[in-house]
Amino acid sequence: MDIGDAGKPDAGRRRDFAPWNDPAARALVRFKGVTKRFSGITAVDDVSLDIHTREFFALLGPSGCGKTTLLRLLAGFETPDAGRILLDGEDLADMPPHRRPVNMMFQSYALFPHLSVAGNVAFGLKQEGLVREEISARVAEMLALVRLDGMGSRKPYQLSGGQRQRVALARALVKRPKVFLLDEPLAALDKKLRQDTQFELMELQEKLDVTFVIVTHDQEEAMTVADRIAVMDHGRLVQVATPPEIYEQPNSRWVAQFVGDVNLIEGRVVASTPGEMLIEAKAGGRLKVASVSGLSAGDAVCIALRPEKLRIEPVKAGSRGGDNSFEGKVWDIGYLGDVSIYKVRLDNGLVMQAAVANMTRMVERPIGWNDRVTLTFAPQAGVVLTR
Amino acid sequence: MREAMQGKGISGGRLAIAIPYLWLLAFFLAPFLIVLRISLSQSVIAQPPYSPVFEIVAGWEGLKAFVAALSFENYATLFSDSLYVSSYLKSLEVAVVATAMLLALGFPIAYAMAQAPRRLQAVLVVLVILPFWTAFLIRIYAWINILQREGLLNEMLLALGLVREPLAWLATDTAIYIGVVYSYLPFMVLPIYASLEKIDHNLLEAAADLGCPHWKAFWLVTLPLALPGVAAGALLCFIPIMGEFVIPDLLGGSQSLMIGQTLWTEFFGNKDWPIASAVAVVLLMLLVVPIAIYQHMQTRDPRAGSA
Known part of the structure; x- marks a missing residue:
């Protein structure tokens, strides 16, 4: 401590x-x-x-x-x-x-408006009945820790939002x-x-x-x-x-949808071998994913694919879709600076999102609106969800 | 273009600020100066009942004679005659004691209102203001009815067996206090309620969280934050009670007069306008003191009480 x-x-x-x-x-x-x-x-x-x-x-x-x-x-x-x-x-x-x-830091900070910064931080220690020297030493130590030294005599309304947040932090943490x-x-x-x-x-x-x-x-x-x-x-x-x-x-x-972006593909298990599982998507097409124990052919599942785990490439002439490969047309592009988000309408009707890190400066887009593209992913990338 | 607009804006702003000043000038400062001027005159049996009277036609010499005739004699009388001093002291006593009683009664009421469920609070506020729907004088006459020898209060006390024979309530200080506390309670409750009601409930949770039991948080958090409301309420009661005339005149006795009654007697009874004006001027000076203290408190910590 x-x-x-x-x-x-x-x-x-x-x-x-x-x-x-x-x-x-x-x-x-x-x-x-x-x-x-x-x-x-x-x-x-x-x-x-x-x-x-x-x-x-x-x-x-x-x-x-x-x-x-x-x-x-x-x-x-x-x-x-x-x-x-x-x-x-x-x-x-x-x-x-x-x-x-236990001590709590409130969303509104709940600083006492009639007390100074030091008075706020000392409030909890006074309730413990500590001697004045120890209170002022611990208050000073805590204010230094949250980088508010020299602010002790200010009133809360004289502080910026960030400073108030740190007073609230100090007030609770000083109680150890x-x-x-x-x-x-x-x-x-x-x-x-x-x-x-x-x-x-x-x-x-x-x-x-x-x-x-x-x-x-x-x-x-x-x-x-x-x-x-x-x-x-x-x-x-x-x-x-x-x-x-x-x-x-x-x-x-x-959970997959609440935490981060995700593509969900509903489907049914076609075949399950130790190692790999074959899924038939409801919308059409087949997916290969790492197998999950406890599932057998015929079970309804959902495959979750994070956008950054999809590879997006222009369709090459003569190549035909293999496993985990879908063709479609670029429907929308969102440029976020560090990454670009491609929304692709697949031929089977699903809309998928792919995120591509912009590792080189984008002077000319290799893929543009309405281009035909192929989305591929590794079998380990898909997460099998049953709930 | 922009400068022209700004110039216009400022003059508009100045006009807006000027209106209350003009109002105060016309309806406070001018009458006050007239009263002040009368207080420096002598009482005569004439129309108007004081002298000297300045007439514009008398010219410069007339003005000089007028100023020379003014004197502070009335103020000297005020402080030498015990009648006036004891009237001021009586008013001060009633105002101090009644304000203390109003605080003791009003704070718990305001506190209970602020603690009540949100929906109920609006109803309670209306209930506090409800007496104003009836004329003030009628309510004081009603108290005469309640407090008289065969009144409601004595009947109740007799019925409960608390007293053997009816007590004399009317024409006593007790009656004045009952009347004053009853009449001014809303002026104490409402400002305190307003300041209590806006205290963030999180502050009390924060106090508890930091190890402060509920009763102690009241002293350390609730009360300091309600202080502006308490000060406003106390001032709103103290000042008018000091000059109160109707309540002591109708409910009180004749053995000791409040300053309002003395003023009324001088003005309408004795027709002595100058001394009555002097009484009023001194009363005003006395009342400036608590207002100045309140002002000082306000400017020292402008944000005290707001989150």
């Missing part, structure tokens, strides 16, 4: 950090079958979830999916209708918010919580500042060795900062996994 000496942990430790795979590891926060209803609407529906010490955990989902409610249940602002929440093995049911060793909760912490910042702050948050988390739980609707933000992401929809956990797993192995159509 010592801020000064902890330093930056070596990269190796972070790379190997995966306590959720260790059956012997004891979770710091445990949600056990937690349900919360608001006048008939189930905001959180039977959620069971473990969050481990020093983890940077993200709750991701569209607005109204229950992620903020889950956070507020942990902070103690809501009480569950069913289920239990444990922190460090202790049931939080009878612990009011002001006794819980066991779990630090962040409710959409960067939503009010502009994009560039948001990206910088994401990296600052990660650095801060490593320095302080505190468990962070962040609520966000921004999948990029979740992917950037989090060790693990819980994707939520309609109060339920849909998938809990690391960012690469969420992106590369989404467990349902919904």
Whole structure:
């Protein structure tokens, strides 16, 4: 917990950090079958979830999916209708918010307008009854950490949005919580500042060795900062996994579509051999993908293909479509600078998206509107979804 | 072209600012100067009932004679005669005590209103303003009815067995306090409610989150943020109560008069306009003090209370 000496942990430790795979590891926060209803609407529906010490955990989902409610249940602002929440093995049911060793950063920051920056940061420490010297030392240390030294006597209304955000950060972290909760912490910042702050948050988390739980609707933000992401929809956990797993192995159509762009091709298993599986697309055409256990011929499946995993080429005269190769016509092109998005209307009627990194300066487009193109992908690129 | 437009905009803006100033000039400063001028005259039995009177036809010599005839004698009388001093003190006492009572009663009411469900709040605000639908005088006459010897209050106390025989309520200070607190309560409740209602609920959650129990958050967060409303409410009550005439005249006794009653007596009873004007000028000066304090508070921290 010592801020000064902890330093930056070596990269190796972070790379190997995966306590959720260790059956012997004891979770710091445990949600056990937690349900919360608001006048008939189930905001959180039977959620069971473990969050481990020093983890940077993200709750991701569209607005109204229950992620903020889950956070507020942990902070103690809501009480569950069913289920239990444990922190460090202790049931939080009878612990009011002001006794819980967790601190929250509010989306609105909720800075006290009548107190100075230093007064805001010191507020929580005063409640602990610490001596004045220790309070002022810890406040100064924290303000330096969030790069607000010398701002202690300002009032919140005299600060910029980014500065206010850092006061809110300092005010919660100075309490040295066991779990630090962040409710959409960067939503009010502009994009560039948001990206910088994401990296600052990660650095801060490593320095302080505190468990962070962040609520966000921004999948990029979740992917950037989090060790693990819980994707939520309609109060339920849909998938809990690391960012690469969420992106590369989404467990349902919904997750695949919510996290990043994706092409979904509905079809049916024609043949399954160990190694490869042949899928007949509903719209016509055959796809070869890496096989998945538990599926046999005739099962309905959906193949998810990320746009950047598709290869797009002008149709060569004389070549004919082989496996995982579709012909079509370019329907729209979106130039984003680093990548270009090609929307291609296939001959079987499907519209597919392909993303191509613009590795050389684009002076003349090799592929233009209405060109005939071939889309191909490797069998490993397709993800077989059954949900 | 652009400069011309800007020039026009500024003059339009100046006009908009000038209107309230002109209004104050015509309806506050001019009458005040007339009152001030009368307060420096002497009472005579004539029309108008004071002297000297300046006439434009008298010319420069006339003006000099007029200025020479003005004196501060009335102010000296005001401070030497205990009648006036005790009237001012009585008004101050009633205003201070009543404002304190209004705060003690109004803050909890405003707090309860702000805590009520959103939909109910609008109804509660209407209920607070509802007494204004009836004329002020009629409501005070109604209190005479309630407070008189065979009135509602005594009947109730007798019925409950709290008193053996009817008490004298009318013509006492208690009656004045009842009347004042009843009449001014909305002026205390509404500003406090307005400042409480706009406090972001997240602030109280943040306080709890930082380890502050609910009762303590009230002192550390709610109250400081409601302070502008409390100050506004206190001022809105204190100032008019200081000059209150109708309530003490109808409900109070004759043993000690408030300054408003003394003023009325001098003006209409004794027909002594100059001394009545002096009473009014001194009252105004006394009331400038709390307003100046409030102004100072406002300018020191312009954003206090807003999120």
